[in-house]
Amino acid sequence: MEFRELPEATKAIMKERGWTQAQLGDAWGRTQAWVSTVAGGKQDIGFNRLSRLLGRVGYEVVIRRKIDEAEVKRRAFLAGAASVTLVPSAEGNPYRDPDYVGAIAERVNKSLYGSGGLTAFQDADRHLRRVRNAVTGSKDVRLLGAASELARKVSLVQYDACRLPQAQEAGKLAASFARAGQDRDRQVSALNELAMFSCYRGDGRHGEWYARQALTVPGISPASEARASMGLGRALGLLGEKRHSSMSLDRARTIGTDLPDFERVNLTGNVGVALYEQGEWKAAQDTLHEAVEFLLPASPWLGANLLARQVQAALRSSEPLLAAELMGTLSRIAPLVSSARLDGYLTEIAALSTPWRDVREVKDMRQQLHTLLV
Structure with a gap:
C-alpha cells in the first residue's frame, strides 16, 4: 500500500492490524490522544520522526520523482x-x-x-x-x-x-x-486459513499445528492472534481436549472484543462453529445467532453458511420448530449463494430433520430444502 498523507496512512495501519488508536500509540511509544491528533491531520511530526515511527510498524518513507x-x-x-x-x-x-x-x-x-x-x-x-x-x-x-x-x-x-x-x-x-x-501479517493469515481447512476436514492434529505456528510468529497483531486462538480452540475440540479448547476460544473472544465490527462478528461465528463441532448445541446456537444477525446483510455467503450451521444445531438439540423457522430465512438467502459448503450443510439438514418429517412445519422445511438442492 502507498499513501500520500500521514492521516490516511495512520488509519490504514490501524485497519490492517486491527489496532485501536491506543494500541498504535503503544507501538509508537505515544498516547492515544497524540495518535488521534495525527489521524485527524492536526499534528505535523517532521520527516525524521515520521520515518522512525513508520519503521516500527513495518512501513517506510520513500522520496521519488513525481510520476x-x-x-x-x-x-x-x-x-x-x-x-x-x-x-x-x-x-x-x-x-x-x-x-x-x-x-x-x-x-x-x-x-x-x-x-x-x-x-x-x-x-x-x-x-x-x-x-x-x-x-x-x-x-x-x-x-x-x-x-x-x-x-x-x-x-x-x-x-x-x-x-x-x-x-x-x-x-x-x-x-x-x-x-x-x-510479511509476518500475511504469513499468519495464511497459516490461520490452513488451520481452518484442516479443521473443516476434521483433522484436528494438523489444525493445531498450523494454529500454533501462527501464534509463534513474532509481532502478531491482535486480529491475527484472535483468529489463531480460535483455530487452536477448534482444533483442540476436535481432538477431545475440551478444557484447553474452551480456554483458547475464550481467549479468542476476549482479544476480539476490540476488533472492527465485521472481524469481531466473523470471529464469533467461527467460535460458534467450533462449539457445534464439540456437541455444545445450545451454546453453538446462541453464538451463531449473534453472528448471523450482523453478517447476513453484509455478506449473504458468509451469513448463509453460518445460518445453516445454526439450523443444524437446532435439529441436533431436538428443536425442530426453531429449525424450521430459521430455515425460512435461509431459503430466501441460499438462492443468492453459490457455495459447495452450503450445499453440503443443506444435505445434512435434510438428513437431520428426518425424525420430524411428519410435523407440518418440518415438512414445509424439507420441501424448501428439496427446491434448493435440485
Missing part, C-alpha cells in the same frame, strides 16, 4: 479494479505488477463474500496459476506481498468450492510468498 499523468491514470484504473475491467501494466506481464495483483485479490475477495466460491472458482484458479509463474524467484517485496494475498483469497474460494487439496496448496503458497517477502 507522470499517464502513470497516475493507470493507478486510478487499478484502484477501481474491483468494479471495472482490469487493465494490464505498462511492463508487459501484468502479474509482475503489485498494484495489478493486489486489485485482482480484492476482486476475488468481493466475488467470494458476495456470492460464494463456486461462482469465483474458475477465474480465481486461473489467476493463481499465472501469478505463481510470474512471481517465482522474485525479490520484489511488494509483489510477493500482493501475490501472497491473492493466493490466500484463492485458497478461500477453493475451500468454499470444497476443493480442499487445491485450497491447502494455495494456502501453503500464500505462506511461502509471505515468508519470502518477510
Whole structure:
C-alpha cells in the first residue's frame, strides 16, 4: 500500500492490524490522544520522526520523482479494479505488477463474500496459476506481498468450492510468498486459513499445528492472534481436549472484543462453529445467532453458511420448530449463494430433520430444502 498523507496512512495501519488508536500509540511509544491528533491531520511530526515511527510498524518513507499523468491514470484504473475491467501494466506481464495483483485479490475477495466460491472458482484458479509463474524467484517485496494475498483469497474460494487439496496448496503458497517477502501479517493469515481447512476436514492434529505456528510468529497483531486462538480452540475440540479448547476460544473472544465490527462478528461465528463441532448445541446456537444477525446483510455467503450451521444445531438439540423457522430465512438467502459448503450443510439438514418429517412445519422445511438442492 502507498499513501500520500500521514492521516490516511495512520488509519490504514490501524485497519490492517486491527489496532485501536491506543494500541498504535503503544507501538509508537505515544498516547492515544497524540495518535488521534495525527489521524485527524492536526499534528505535523517532521520527516525524521515520521520515518522512525513508520519503521516500527513495518512501513517506510520513500522520496521519488513525481510520476507522470499517464502513470497516475493507470493507478486510478487499478484502484477501481474491483468494479471495472482490469487493465494490464505498462511492463508487459501484468502479474509482475503489485498494484495489478493486489486489485485482482480484492476482486476475488468481493466475488467470494458476495456470492460464494463456486461462482469465483474458475477465474480465481486461473489467476493463481499465472501469478505463481510470474512471481517465482522474485525479490520484489511488494509483489510477493500482493501475490501472497491473492493466493490466500484463492485458497478461500477453493475451500468454499470444497476443493480442499487445491485450497491447502494455495494456502501453503500464500505462506511461502509471505515468508519470502518477510510479511509476518500475511504469513499468519495464511497459516490461520490452513488451520481452518484442516479443521473443516476434521483433522484436528494438523489444525493445531498450523494454529500454533501462527501464534509463534513474532509481532502478531491482535486480529491475527484472535483468529489463531480460535483455530487452536477448534482444533483442540476436535481432538477431545475440551478444557484447553474452551480456554483458547475464550481467549479468542476476549482479544476480539476490540476488533472492527465485521472481524469481531466473523470471529464469533467461527467460535460458534467450533462449539457445534464439540456437541455444545445450545451454546453453538446462541453464538451463531449473534453472528448471523450482523453478517447476513453484509455478506449473504458468509451469513448463509453460518445460518445453516445454526439450523443444524437446532435439529441436533431436538428443536425442530426453531429449525424450521430459521430455515425460512435461509431459503430466501441460499438462492443468492453459490457455495459447495452450503450445499453440503443443506444435505445434512435434510438428513437431520428426518425424525420430524411428519410435523407440518418440518415438512414445509424439507420441501424448501428439496427446491434448493435440485
